Amino acid sequence: MAAESPYKLRIEGMDCASCALKIENAMRRLPGVTDINVSYAAGTLALQLDEDRTPQRVIEENVKALGYTPIGAAAEAGIPRKRERLPWWGDVKGQLVLITGALFVLAFVLARFLPDWERWLYSAAALAGVLPFARRALAGALSGSPFTIETLMTAAAVGAVAIGEAEEAAVVIFLFAIGELLETVAAGRARAGIEALIDLVPRTARRQRNDAFDIEEISVDALVIGDVVVVRPGDRVPSDGKVISGSSEVDEAPVTGESVPVLKEMGAKVYAGSINANGELRVEITHVAADNTIARIIHLVEEAQEAKAPMARMIDRFSRWYTPGAMIVALLVVLVPPLAFGGDWSTWIYRGLATLLIACPCALVISTPAAITSGLAAAARQGLLIKGGAALETLGKVTAVAFDKTGTLTLGRPRVTDVVARVGAENEVLARAAAVERNTSHPLGIAIVEAAQARGLELPATFGGGIATPGKAVTARLKGGFASVGSPRYAAEQTGLDAKIAETITALEGEGKTVVVLLSGKTVEGLIALRDEPREDAAEGVKRLTDQGIKAIVLTGDNARTAQAIAGQLGLEARAELLPDAKLAEIGTLKQAGPIAMVGDGINDAPALAASSVGIAMGGGTDVALETADAALLKNRVTGVAELIALSRATLGNIWQNITIALGLKAVFLATTLFGVTTLWMAILADTGATVLVTANALRLLSHRARD
Structure with a gap:
């Protein structure tokens, strides 16, 4: 017996839910056919097929017998194509x-x-x-x-x-x-x-060949990862990529729904279908046409x-x-x-x-699927990606929304504001902390490394990679021994914090700053304070939720004083000092009162997103935002959460x-x-x-x- 393989067929004339139900019932009677999904909205039949038991032609013959027209196998992935539109009499x-x-x-x-x-x-x-x-x-x-x-x-x-x-x-x-x-x-x-999204992507691209002046016009389908394309003012970006030269404002509204053009400079990501406004950009392609943002949105x-x-x-x-x-x-x-x-x-x-x-x-x-299909389409056209009718239904029933703090309610770009040295000079404390954090992906660690680089500091050598204790600290071996950069709570567990240090930490946290402690063995060498500013629309996004009668909460591993400062500024509750397992437990407790949505950046918050009734990923069209959670805010704005819920309720x-x-x-x-x-x-x-x-x-x- 051959192994089952996926088979997908596009069908003309299947235009209502009862049509889909007939085809589904017919497929269930065929041997070797499982996992049947029929969508009249997409006009597709998808299933798992054992061709030794039922050949593909039998599938097509059954569809024809029911009065519908199979128009060829549809690839599971690939470049989306628009259907041919016939006049009604055709x-x-x-x-x-x-x-x-x-x-x-x-x-x-x-x-x-x-x-x-x-x-x-x-x-x-x-x-x-x-x-x-x-x-x-x-x-x-x-x-x-x-x-x-x-x-x-x-x-x-x-x-x-x-x-x-x-x-x-x-x-x-x-x-x-x-x-x-x-x-x-x-x-x-x-x-x-x-299908209107397909029109957002141009058919051709201007690819750079041997030098900056050798430009050829090719089909977008022919672009490969690593190609460099020239995007002139007024042109649409042909596929996802990153800017390698030039500076310009780019209108991302067709893709993310964000109405304000975004400044793009060297290193910035750009998305297929967005419109270059005023300056020439050279973009290195990072996704081929079949895998760009538009294609992934359509497939999802x-x-x-x-x-x-x-x-x-x-x-x-x-x-x-x-x-x-x-x-x-x-x-x-x-x-x-x-x-x-x-x-x-x-x-x-x-x-x-x-x-x-x-x-x-x-x-x-047709009453339910017609509404669900229209809701999904309306959301996608506004940069709100909802991955299924079940998620769309659940969003309208949530009683509470839990937010991660860093990168969700805040910009996710904390900056070092204070360095307090207890041993040596400020620059020494900052350099040693940056050495410990040099290979980290955590936003606080990245900010510390950037601050050291901005001051032109030479970082001490490390022996081996850093060891992370989630929610607590990162430890690395430096020339003088092991050093750790961790939370004040972690430092208190390792060694006593004297009254003066504790007072300094309290004062900095009262200003809404996050404080980390540099430890060398049992010695506190210094404190580093960082602050991550709230997104400009965070307060408005929270207000829209509370106006809809929805409870808004921030769940964070940060200290209580910093969390309360941010929460007070935005008008929501705060649950602070939560390690990953405590955050999951908090989600479970909140779910007992009704369906809850969790909003996070789609990376560190994956367990909490999965545990919630519906997970919503921030991400501005990134891979993670499209592949994680049940919904994604492509415009990367907090107000999108209230928009999702309003659309679901509608x-x-x-x-x-x-x-x-x-x-x-x-x-x-x-x-x-x-x-x-x-x-x-x-x-x-x-x-x-x-x-x-x-x-x-x-x-x-x-x-x-x-x-x-």
């Missing part, structure tokens, strides 16, 4: 509208000249028009989906012809075809919301669309029982009044057929509106049907109308904009 469903409409018009015209043949003309038009739907109904029944909308439609149309209502049957078929076409148009609009959103949200799964389960239940109700409408109360058989058969049409589940089934509200519309209209028309008010064409128009209303309501989310 689509299969558009052609079906024209055919069913033409059949009805032909029957209508001929009936004016041949009145005696009127019933037979309309019957022929109805039966010919319903044939494509009947074939799909039969294929669905054979593949495990006996109760589909095509089944209801076919039964209603054939039944109407049988009781002499052929003219209405022909109208019903035409209206149903129009409803399917409208679903296609709506699905295309939702997909266009994501498509994956998110393929993963069903909890509410969507609930609606799917409900619809499996809803459709057969509706058919039983329609049968009871036909049988009970004539048998129990002596009602007229033709009248109640007619009303039973109308009930069948009213019961079509399209509007209900999506959840939209879902309940859609469900109310779908079930409310059905309830109204069911009542009017039982009283004989609703005709067959009105019944199908009610179903089509509900589907259109639900879809249009969901598409409103595409225009949802975050508050500036």
Whole structure:
């Protein structure tokens, strides 16, 4: 037996959730097919396939039998491509509208000249028009989906012809075809919301060859890592890279949603699709076209669309029982009044057929995935990446948001403000501390090394690498013995801190500074104070959360006084001096009161992000932000957290509106049907109308904009 391998297929004509459900049921019946994910929003079928048991052609044949068009395997990764857009009359469903409409018009015209043949003309038009739907109904029944909308439609149309209502049957078929076409148009609009991102990346790039003046124009697809490209004022950056020469402001709004242009100088990162404003830049390519920020966003959103949200799964389960239940109700409408109360058989058969049409589940089934898809697309276009419907749902239900401090609420670029020497001179203390921290990736350590370099200090040699004790200290062996740079608490554990040192630490921390202690053995050699300023939008971001009734907390390993100083400045609670395991425990405690979001930089905060109900990574489009946590703020602004939650709440509200519309209209028309008010064409128009209303309501989310 061959090993299973991933297989992904793009499908045309799959434009609603019930379509996806039929394909999913058909795939489940095939041997060697597992991990099935069908996304009508992305128009894809993804699965694990054992080709010895089921060849790929069998997959495609099953899809075709259900009335959809497979258009070739879609790569799991690669350069995103836009789908070819046909005019509505070039689509299969558009052609079906024209055919069913033409059949009805032909029957209508001929009936004016041949009145005696009127019933037979309309019957022929109805039966010919319903044939494509009947074939799909039969294929669905054979593949495990006996109760589909095509089944209801076919039964209603054939039944109407049988009781002499052929003219209405022909109208019903035409209206149903129009409803399917409208679903296609709506699905295309939702997909266009994501595919519009593809247009952000230019098709060509100006690559430097042998020298600065030897420039060639090549396809963006041909760029490789290490190539140097010239980005002129007004040009879009062709792929992710770093600036190696030049200085210019770059508009990153198309990628991150950040409205203010960002100054880019040597060493700065730039992202594919961003627009160079006023100076020429030379950029070294760090990601190929298939792996740039835009491509990763599109792939991640498509994956998110393929993963069903909890509410969507609930609606799917409900619809499996809803459709057969509706058919039983329609049968009871036909049988009970004539048998129990002596009602007229033709009248109640007619009303039973109308009930069948009213019961079509399209509007209900599409209510949740349409809203989720629009929400994901709206978020991506604003630099808010949400990796799945489940995360989108959870965001709207959070009762608290926990923030990491360094790099999240603050800029993540602490600077040395004070050096207090107890042994030797200030520069000696700073140089020895920098030597211990020289290979660190911690922001405080980096700041200490930068401060020493800025003063032109020569760092003592170290013997071996530094040893980190998470949340406490870094220790390295210098010429005179082991030295450590650690927190005051760590220093107090290693040796006693006299009253003067403790008083100095307290004073510095009271100014909102973080203090580290340089220890040589058991001797305190000095103190170094650093301060990391809050992000300019941090206070506004916290305020927006509290205005929404959400509790905001900072969880930090920093000392209590520094944490309180920052928290007081921003208007949130502080939980300080938390080691990694204590931070996880704090997340667990907060989750007991309700869903909690954790916001961090996506690197050091990975355990806390994973432990929270939904993890949100800051990162300005970095790899880590795109690959860690459940959501990412590409614009790297604290206000993005409130924007995510507002969008999620809008999506959840939209879902309940859609469900109310779908079930409310059905309830109204069911009542009017039982009283004989609703005709067959009105019944199908009610179903089509509900589907259109639900879809249009969901598409409103595409225009949802975050508050500036």
